Amino acid sequence: MKSLSSYLHSGQLDLARKLFDKIPNPDLRALTLLLSAYSKHGRPKQSIALYRKLCKEKNLQPDRYVILSVAKACSLSLDTFEAKELHSDAIRFKLASDLLVGNAFIDMYGKCRLIEEAISVFDEISGKDVISWTSLILAHANCKQSGEALQVFREMLISGMKPNSVTLCTVLPVCSAMKAINLGKEIHGFALRNRFEEDVWVSSGLINMYAKSLNLRLARSVFDGLLERDTVSWNTMLSSYFSIGNSEEALELFGKMKSVEDQMNCASWNCMVSGFAQNGRVREAVEMFAQMQHSGFRANEITIASVLPACSNMENIRGGREIHGYTYRHCFIKDKMILTALVLLYAKCGDLMKSRLVFDQMIHKDVIAWNAMIFASSMHGCGEDAICLYHQMIKSGMKPNSMTFMGVLSGCSHSLFVEEGRSIFSAMSRDFGIQPDAEHYSCMVDVLCRAGHLQGAYEFIQGMPMEPKASAWGAMLAACRLYKNVELGKISADRLFEIEPENPGNYVLFSNILMNAKLFDEASKIRKLMRDRGVKKVPGRSWIQIKNKVYTFVKDDDKMLFRDEIFGFLEKIGKKMKLEGYKPDIDFVLQDVKGEEMEEALCSHSERLAVAFGAMNLNGESVIRVFKNLRICGDCHNAIKFMSKILGVGVTVRDNLRFHHFRDGSCSCHDRW
Template sequence: MVHKFPVVDLPPNVTLRFLRSYLSSGQLERARDLFDRIPHPDLRSLTILISAFTKNNLPKESIRFYRTLRENKGLEPDRLVLLSVAKACANSSDLVEAKWVHEEAVKFGFSSDLLLGNALIDMYGKCGFHDGARRVFDDLPQKDVVSWTSLISACMSCRMPVEALQVFSDMLHLGVKPNSVTLSTVLRVCSESKALDVGRQIHCQALRRALEDDVYLGSGLVDVYASCSSIRQARIVFDTIPYKDTVSWIVMLAAYFVDGECEEALKLFELMRSGGVALISASWNCMISGLAQNGRPEEAFRMLGQMQQLGFKPNHITVVSALPACSYIESLRRGREIHGYIFRHRILEGMVPLTALVLMYAKCGDLDKAREAFNQMPRKDTVAWNTMILANSMHGCGEDALAVFHQMLECGVKPNSVTFTVVLTGCSHSQLVDVGKSIFNSMSTQHGLQPDADHYACMADVLCRAGHLEEAYGFIQSMPMQPTVGAWGALLASCRVYKNVDLAKIAAAHLFEIEPENPGNYVLLSNILVAAKLWDDASSIRMLMRDKMRDRGVTKVPGCSWVQIRNKVYTFVKGDDRNALRDEIYGFLKEIREKMRLEGYLPDTDYVLQDVDKEEKEELLCSHSEKLAVAFGILNLKGESVIRVFKNLRICGDCHSTIKFMAKIIGVQIIVRDNVRFHHFRYGSCSCRDLW
């Protein structure tokens, strides 16, 4: 129960002593109650109480408290009171209140005060309002290094790196000497904008002014060199920092991972551990995230295990770092374990872990679980909505993707550029041409967004997949920017489905020019020519591909499929003979093929590119990696009702037809993810409606 003070006009020094006592012990309510019962509170007490609310992560309460006193008691603030309120506005990023505090400063004659002016610049920067920060800066009759640093930081907060660097240049031109905070701030700008030359200039300044021992400057320089792919220079700077803190080590570890040098990162981490550097959760999170992002998920999970064994408790950043590793190896089991951890330990303070969970389930082939996780989110931002739209789109559920999009709009969440990319992708996979056109046009007419090259490529794909190839070709030619690989690639892929050799040659010619090192384009055109029985033309394309690959040292990625059975992943390639169950797999395929024939299955030998007899073509079809993986999954069902198979290339037409029949005859759901989308096979049909 909060003690109720009598209304007594206490001496200011006694009031102050009581307030400080309660605030130091965290009793904010008692401090507020005491203040409310003093008829004539002094400004020092008010400043202390406002600052206490802000420090305790209650900045909005600080602002409300000040407003109440201004409106009900006519309190006239001094500059320290306004300084405290400005900091509260900065912490809450409340632009409306920030503008009001600025008006208060002008009203009470503090517009020229340097200390308050610097705080207002910082406040506007954290509220994302560059014009306000610049206006306060320009109105200051005198400026110090803090003023310039605050403006640079404000430009950075407002994502204006060019302006930030210009402010720094103006500062130097006027003879204002930057301090270490200024240089550290500019280094962050250099890192984000990859301004290597400016970073080098700051490095020189630090050396000239004997600031090279500053750990913050050192870490900043490491980050700049690393972000600009100067990893060796980054390590040189790192090694010269005499007293490295944990952050410095983490910056260098992250630099190695960004550069793809995982082995160097692992060596450095071992050096960090053996050297007695204090490990923190961020150190482990950096390692887990770096390994996962560099395609080493098993090592990421081992690092997670070590982290827990040493007594470190995974937090929401750990979860977000580990979930992509589950997606990389399509491990639903591990994803479910992390899901359980999230809810057992109530890691729900932000939307990021739950959004990552939605994406993990979608990429691992469990759309129902993705929807369930999404529906359990108490709040959803634009990224969360985009993720759920993407989940539906990649599984070919275009209508559901559109439903989520419209629900997003109804909830008042503003779509961004990514939103329209994923929505148009959903329209593409479900052949929703008219809807796709409407959404594409609404970007500029209703949502104030100009379509970029990716949006045009998506719209071209919508037309192509629905068979409107001539219209798509005209659309690509009319693009206001140079057509991308995505646009021409969509046309080439659909030319195979709809057997349009002429447009295929046109699309391929553009792709050969844009990305001559991609063997997939040559293979696809060759396959189209083979299907059209244009053997000589196909042979010429294959020879051209071999020449290009030899000249550029490019190798063709072999097709493979994999399936996880309990805790182990089994990988298959075409004609795979390595599996211990080889005889059972091929025996099963032979047996099921006879049952499929009785159900009306006919082998599609167009997908055999060798010029061999029909019987041999059928045998070659049986050895495709996706068929082997599905057969292995069926032989190891053990009561499961769903088989999930993943393939690195596009599924072939005969395999697609075969798996439909398998799902019907065996009575299971088979989910196959190729490099384009998910296919859900059930009851003899596929979610893609045989057009993918």
């Protein structure tokens, strides 16, 4: 027995099992120790399997402690079948009436989401104690039955049973979920009267409850009133500030936390990294990740899963690669959440090949991973790959969801796969029982529009079973620019001016359609309408990362860094481009200028400036990656094709619609975007 305990204490479960199997008639105490050890070390299924083996082979007659150990294993493994079988065993061996066993079964059924069984066990307990009531409240909470959980709490109070600190910690999150602020305040009063406010878990629950009810004043009051604050209370307060978007207060509190000895842990840093990332402050999230490492804390799976989306949103492929290396060195590479984040990182940063490589290395793919790769292929214009992935997903047994169809229909639109798009759109409801929403209909409009089926797209919009969204009319308006259809462009613009009157892109796009059609007076009226409504045009902005620094370019920026060098480079390469056959398309000059000034105006577009700067700073790189906030200019699109051919490198430009991969004088979009 002493050797068995020694093995279990040191975590050597396999050696402990070998020793246990050699015992001719092991006692129940030894069995209980081994069963509990399996669950403690994350192997609950082995605990259940051993119990079943002994029941079958040695006619085991368990005591209450064996039953309690196996109940814990069933809770951890969420094994509903074994949970019910164990309950039957307890009844057969006359252990079901035991209070400890009954309480354990309520908890077990609650964890397994079998609420009716949990209620049945509760009702059969004759001498219910505070644990019985608390377990049933938690069971309802686990089953997302917040209203019923609060009702059980009220019945508990009516019965005269006094809640303990665990009860309060259980019911406070339910108050948060139900926004039951008044009941939460009553519990706060109860906690104060019974000196529970000194319990850090109760205080943390109160802080969280007030924060989720958007009452940070009371949350901070509870926090400031704590005589002793531990890491849990600090982290809860930090999360509370981030939950309402108050990043500055969180940062200030974090600074105070740093000055308190032994209060900070990995979860504290994770809270800061994820908090900044979720509030759109991605640069601060990445900086916080760097500070965490410099402070000697080791990032875990949660840290990595939080910082990778921040790198994606910054298009920081260099930082993403470093974090990818970190995941390999620290054996996180099997984590599905991290791998999916890496798939999106590489895709959003313009490296679709690396994105696919990470995806193909995933052994177990869930629907989120499949969707990520489908969206990645679509945004890079690889519609055929998106469709192929969609069919592979179905063949693997994975059922597509609403987001899957958004992704694959987007791929169909970028690659002009009209019939495939129609077939997949029909399959949504017919084969998978998913009713298309307004966004799916908008995707189908885009499929038709990009392929030039403008009249068919207009009729499709008119036949929609719901009010068309701006995205549907926006797809139509963009196609009218490409296919020079002024009539449908006017219809689309008029609807967009009603739906989203403050969106400057619609005015600019329709004005450009009219300008290209030489309808200068009407174009002037649209620009006047834009001015009268106080709508300002968003300036085109492009950026590129060189080493660890991001350089941003806007048109007509007199303070632009390296201005003379960049325009000198463009002038030099411009001469080579003309020898190769490049002719400036002055239709994209929307200013009142003439002659050479037109060419100069085109050269000052932000995407061309960024590509030029990237070419001047290649440093052995084979691809120039540029990002733009608006649609790429048609003349710049043509010019970059010539630049890629002359420079002999790939150029990737991501505009607000998709990725364009330029190489050897051509673009992956085949001049359709």
